[in-house]
Amino acid sequence: MDASSLITPELIRQRRADNPKMRDRDLADALGVSEAALVAAHVGQSGPRRAWRIDPDPDRTMPAAEGFGDVMALTRNLSAVHEKVGRYGDYHPGKHAAMVLSEAIDLRIFPGHWRHGFLVETETEGGMRRSMQIFDGAGDAVHKIFLRDGSDLSAWQAAKSGLLIADQSEQIETEPRVALDGARRNPDKLDILRAEWRKMTDTHQFQRLVSKLKMNRLGAYRDAGAPFVRALAPEAVDTMLHAVRDAGIEIMVFVGNCGCIQIHTGRIDTLRPMGPWQNVMDPGFNLHLRRDHIAEVWAVEKPTQRGPAVSVEAFDADGQLILQAFGVGKDGRDSRVEWGRIVEALQGAQTETPA
Structure with missing residues (x-):
């Protein structure tokens, strides 16, 4: 039992x-x-x-x-x-993916979960x-x-x-958690990965590309190499948050799980570390990040029609994505140039990328 x-x-x-x-x-x-x-x-x-x-x-x-x-x-x-x-608003339904696009609350929703x-x-x-x-x-x-x-x-x-449903029981039937999928690589498709990467015009094309090649995000990063990605030290995320705060620029911070991705677009002004946690404590945005869970960090560059999209992406020891950060480049508030300088200055990884 x-x-x-x-x-x-x-x-x-x-x-x-x-x-x-x-x-x-x-x-x-x-x-x-x-x-x-x-x-x-x-x-x-x-x-x-x-x-x-x-x-x-x-x-x-x-x-x-x-x-x-x-x-x-x-x-x-x-x-x-x-x-x-x-406030919630501007909801866009979708069978496989939905969105909330209000001024402050920005969500990507996967209804199946x-x-x-x-x-x-x-x-x-x-x-x-x-x-x-x-x-x-x-x-x-x-x-x-x-x-x-x-x-x-x-x-x-x-x-x-x-919204109430008929079943108002105090017990719930759940399913076993899906086994974690670590880095999924396919070195035999490396030439195709690099060639198709160069042809991208939108960051959303990346997930379709790696899925087609039987890879996942982390596996593709480990295989791709320069100039597409650069492995960073685990502490680079904390360094990045401090640099963004000091520069006063706006960035986008993505945190998600299987069913929802939530996005902050704006400044980061207040950092308050506490034990293993780094905390962003701003009036409309809080982020609580377990720095000790960060095992791999990658600086990633993807081509788009508006120029390169540069991100910093952190993964845990099981290969699960913790967060992503991008420079903001829209509505006349283009901070991508300064963001690129911050990312370029981040410390590279001191250990070899896991096999």
Whole structure:
């Protein structure tokens, strides 16, 4: 019998009550259950934490979120947490990929991974905390929306009635996590990779290229070599954040998981390291980055119709993408030249690229 099957909803609620300030992800890991199971245990309850199961389809949840007004959007992976304050809007549906393109909240959504949804109310010392939470098939968080002071509570109440599904049980069926896919390389296709790389006119063509060649992003970087990529030292990400802050330029910071990518476009003004974490703590944007999880960093250049797109991309020891950063080059705010100088000055890797 799976040990997690012995963890009942009652036990989960007791552990939650015993550890009211513990992050859901940490508590779920400590109990050996999914984070979605932790939330589901509070469905139908009347205590300090309450949850309702909702239809997770972004075609329904994103229009509902537009009514909330000012909120905090959160997307994370195991090594980075990306938080943006703003309003949802300009939703573009799509069967395989959807987008939110409002002024502050910029999302790329992959609906196939939006499998479980909840509305959650938690009584805290600072008052009621309300959130919409979406999880993938394994019960891992895909995207969360937290209401703020001034959010529209009538829209929240409408979501509580309009998005609910028939199944309001306190237990949830999840699937095993998909095995991690590290660097997938194909040296026999290296000449094709380099030739097709040179022909790109848009960065979005890259994923299709490497998939066609039976590679993935990290595998292609390890194979491609100069002038396409340069391996950087793991500490280069931290150096880059400081350099961007000091230069006062705007960049784009991407953090994502299987179901959602969240993007910040703007300056980085306040860095506050704490232990292994580096934290961007700006009024509309927070980034929490585990520097000790960074195993590989690559400076990458891809051709586009508007000139080269230069990025800094960090991966963990399992080959999973942690974050990407690009220079901003749109609407007359072209900081790509200064960004290129910053990237060029970053320290190269001191160890050989893994085989």
